[in-house]
Amino acid sequence: MAKRNIQVCMTPKLFGLYADKKSIVVVVDVLRATSSMCIAFEKGVEKLIPVSTVEEALEYRNGGRDYILVAERNGKAVKSFDFGNSPQVYLDMDVKGRTVVMTTTNGTKSINIAKKDHDVVVGSFLNLDAIAKWLIKQDRDVIIFCAGWKDKFNLEDTLFAGALVEQLLDTDLYDNSCDATQASQVLWDRAKDDLFGFLKNSSHRNRLAKLNIDSDVHFCLKANQTNKIPILKGNVLVVEDEC
Amino acid sequence: MAKRNIQVCMTPKLFGLYADKKSIVVVVDVLRATSSMCIAFEKGVEKLIPVSTVEEALEYRNGGRDYILVAERNGKAVKSFDFGNSPQVYLDMDVKGRTVVMTTTNGTKSINIAKKDHDVVVGSFLNLDAIAKWLIKQDRDVIIFCAGWKDKFNLEDTLFAGALVEQLLDTDLYDNSCDATQASQVLWDRAKDDLFGFLKNSSHRNRLAKLNIDSDVHFCLKANQTNKIPILKGNVLVVEDEC
Numbered sequence: 001m002a003k004r005n006i007q008v009c010m011t012p013k014l015f016g017l018y019a020d021k022k023s024i025v026v027v028v029d030v031l032r033a034t035s036s037m038c039i040a041f042e043k044g045v046e047k048l049i050p051v052s053t054v055e056e057a058l059e060y061r062n063g064g065r066d067y068i069l070v071a072e073r074n075g076k077a078v079k080s081f082d083f084g085n086s087p088q089v090y091l092d093m094d095v096k097g098r099t100v101v102m103t104t105t106n107g108t109k110s111i112n113i114a115k116k117d118h119d120v121v122v123g124s125f126l127n128l129d130a131i132a133k134w135l136i137k138q139d140r141d142v143i144i145f146c147a148g149w150k151d152k153f154n155l156e157d158t159l160f161a162g163a164l165v166e167q168l169l170d171t172d173l174y175d176n177s178c179d180a181t182q183a184s185q186v187l188w189d190r191a192k193d194d195l196f197g198f199l200k201n202s203s204h205r206n207r208l209a210k211l212n213i214d215s216d217v218h219f220c221l222k223a224n225q226t227n228k229i230p231i232l233k234g235n236v237l238v239v240e241d242e243c
Numbered sequence: 244m245a246k247r248n249i250q251v252c253m254t255p256k257l258f259g260l261y262a263d264k265k266s267i268v269v270v271v272d273v274l275r276a277t278s279s280m281c282i283a284f285e286k287g288v289e290k291l292i293p294v295s296t297v298e299e300a301l302e303y304r305n306g307g308r309d310y311i312l313v314a315e316r317n318g319k320a321v322k323s324f325d326f327g328n329s330p331q332v333y334l335d336m337d338v339k340g341r342t343v344v345m346t347t348t349n350g351t352k353s354i355n356i357a358k359k360d361h362d363v364v365v366g367s368f369l370n371l372d373a374i375a376k377w378l379i380k381q382d383r384d385v386i387i388f389c390a391g392w393k394d395k396f397n398l399e400d401t402l403f404a405g406a407l408v409e410q411l412l413d414t415d416l417y418d419n420s421c422d423a424t425q426a427s428q429v430l431w432d433r434a435k436d437d438l439f440g441f442l443k444n445s446s447h448r449n450r451l452a453k454l455n456i457d458s459d460v461h462f463c464l465k466a467n468q469t470n471k472i473p474i475l476k477g478n479v480l481v482v483e484d485e486c
Contacts, residue, residue, distance in 0.1 A: 010396055013256055017395050152260050153253055155422045179446050180396045186433050187426055203422050 003175035005141040006168055008161045008184045011148035012110050024140045025114040026123040026131065026164065029147035030156040031204050033107025034230075035124040035220040036070070036087040041239040042126075042226035044096035048237040050108035051101060054078055060101040068095065070102040075207050078103075086216050087126075106147035114145055115232055122230035122237065125160060125220060130227040130242035132167035142168065144184075155187070155202045156220075159195065162188025163223075195221045246418035248384040249411055251404045251427045254391035255353050267383045268357040269366040269374065269407065272390035273399040274447050276350025277473075278367040278463040279313070279330040284482040285369075285469035287339035291480040293351035294344060297321055303344040311338065313345040318450050321346075329459050330369075349390035357388055358475055365473035365480065368403060368463060373470040373485035375410035385411065387427075398430070398445045399463075402438065405431025406466075438464045 009018040028034055037048055045068075051057050058080075060067045069082045077084025085104050102108055114120045123131045123144070135142055144164055146157035162184035168174045169185070176182060191198035196218060199205045205217055230237040252261040271277055280291055288311075294300050301323075303310045312325045320327025328347050345351055357363045366374045366387070378385055387407055389400035405427035411417045412428075419425060434441035439461060442448045448460055473480040 010253065011257065013260070014254065014395065017256070017393070149422075150260070152257065153423045153426065155426060158426065177444060177446060177449070179392075179398045182444060183396065183398060183401065183426070183430055187429055190429050190433065201420060201425060203420060206420070 004139070004173055006144070006165055006174050006176065006181050007142070007178045008144045008146065008158070008165070008180040010146050010153045010158060010180055011151050012106070012113055013151040015113055015145060018143050019117055020141070021117045022141060023118060023143040024135065024138060025118040025120050025143045025145050026135070027107065027110045027114055027120055027145045027147065028123050028157045028160050029104065029107030029110065030124055030160050030220055031208060032085045032087055032216055032220055033102070033104040033147065034122045035126050036085055036090070037102070037122050037230050037237060038124045038126040038226050038228060039087045040090045040095065040100055041228040041230055043090040045090070045100050046097045047099040048230065049099065049101045049235065050111045050237060051103045052109050052112045054103055057081070057101050057103045066098065068098055068100045070100055072104045074105060075211050086213065087219055088216060106149060110145055110147040111232065118143070120232040123160065123164060125163070125223045126225040127228060128160070128163055128223045129167070130224070131229055132164055134229050134240070134242045135168060136171055136173065149204055154204055156199055156204060158184045159188050159191050162186070163192070247382070247416055249387070249408055249417045249419065249424050250385070250421045251387045251389065251401070251408070251423040253389050253396045253401060253423055254394050255349070255356055256394040258356055258388060261386050262360055263384070264360045265384060266361060266386040267378065267381060268361040268363050268386045268388050269378070270350065270353045270357055270363055270388045270390065271366050271400045271403050272347065272350030272353065273367055273403050273463055274451060275328045275330055275459055275463055276345070276347040276390065277365045278369050279328055279333070280345070280365050280473050280480065281367045281369040281469050281471060282330045283333045283338065283343055284471040284473055286333040288333070288343050289340045290342040291473065292342065292344045292478060293354045293480060294346045295352050295355045297346055300324070300344050300346045309341065311341055311343045313343055315347045317348060318454050329456065330462055331459060349392060353388055353390040354475065361386070363475040366403065366407060368406070368466045369468040370471060371406055371466045372410070373467070374472055375407055377472050377483070377485045378411060379414055379416065392447055397447055399442055399447060401427045402431050402434050405429070406435070
């Protein structure tokens with residue numbers, strides 16, 4: 001039986017080189033967009049609309065419905081929005097049945113690049129085991145699409161890619177011939193016993209530390225806090241449970 | 244004293260994100276362009292003209308001078324050229340004082356991208372220690388520019404980047420805040436005891452194995468076969484000795 005392919009795309013700028021119009025794309029922006037999405041669904045959000053620009057997000061404000069508006073640029077909340085990108089805002093709020101409109105520096109942009117030609121799901125450490133199990137059930141090639149930081153390579157998304165690659169390769173159903181896939185696995189293997197320590201000098205952890213949100217980093221690196229798989233249907237993320 | 248910056252650019256497609264108009268750029272295409280360049284100079288070549296297209300290279304043929312014309316696309320020699328990209332062609336030939344005109348799939352393209360705004364030198368495992376020493380003497384920031392494979396990330400160039408990063412960081416003169424720099428160092432550290440084995444499943448080693456040129460791979464992974472530093476002056480590579 002032909003094995004399934006796993007590619008890792010390290011930044012949005014490279015996505016066109018990996019896109020094949022048939023793989024399932026797992027979009028990853030560990031710090032913090034896709035972590036926030038996973039926990040939002042865990043806490044009961046019903047729909048999440050990822051948009052690329054602040055202007056698009058603002059149009060929803062004037063739409064008359066009771067949206068939760070989330071906008072982050074350069075790590076900070078955008079003025080006049082309900083929230084920035086912290087996953088922890090969903091913890092103490094009753095968000096059951098509500099719709100979130102979200103725009104972030106990297107994550108929502110990546111979703112909107114991938115959706116043109118591919119089925120899209122959202123991954124983070126928070127739903128790691130669930131998304132691995134869900135992917136294994138699909139008989140499909142996979143592209144793990146790291147959102148990076150402003151088109152640059154980043155460590156945290158690549159580590160997540162390696163963690164997911166490890167689980168997929170354990171099944172023997174997948175082929176491992178992509179150089180970026182192999183690299184992500186080596187990085188994960190080195191980092192997995194102390195993710196927070198490994199990311200000590202990483203550019204984005206330092207960016208967030210300056211904003212005093214190290215607790216978000218700890219939160220986003222915790223594996224398996226939810227079984228929810230955010231799946232894009234049209235332009236809207238909805239959720240599937242991986243039981 | 245402010246530390247010098249080291250960035251690793253993993254593919255030509257990302258170079259614009261790292262370019263700063265002031266760093267020295269070390270172009271790396273381990274398999275095989277920059278290895279060939281280093282050994283060509285070691286064997287006495289006086290000048291090497293890297294051109295981006297086969298057509299440009301052919302213009303030199305009609306120029307009347309006694310150029311050695313080298314052209315590679317997709318791992319193979321281009322028809323009607325003297326040689327492909329193998330570094331081993333320089334071993335048994337008298338090339339003293341001659342000029343090579345070279346075009347390759349990735350390496351020469353990267354040199355021509357970098358030269359627009361940066362000083363360019365050429366690195367490979369064959370001149371690893373020499374280029375590290377030479378860089379340390381310059382009081383400049385460094386971008387290690389991996390040529391990759393058709394704009395994709397590749398392992399072998401990133402491993403070389405990691406090897407060079409290790410030597411530069413040992414001096415305590417350089418800062419290590421770029422995520423790609425940190426990743427390359429981790430990969431190098433994992434691979435360094437058995438580079439050939441580590442690259443077993445890499446895409447380009449497999450591409451070359453199909454062409455029966457595994458011996459080139461062994462050749463290109465040998466460290467410190469020359470002290471020559473190919474340096475770009477205008478559009479021509481010439482050589483500096485690092486003693």
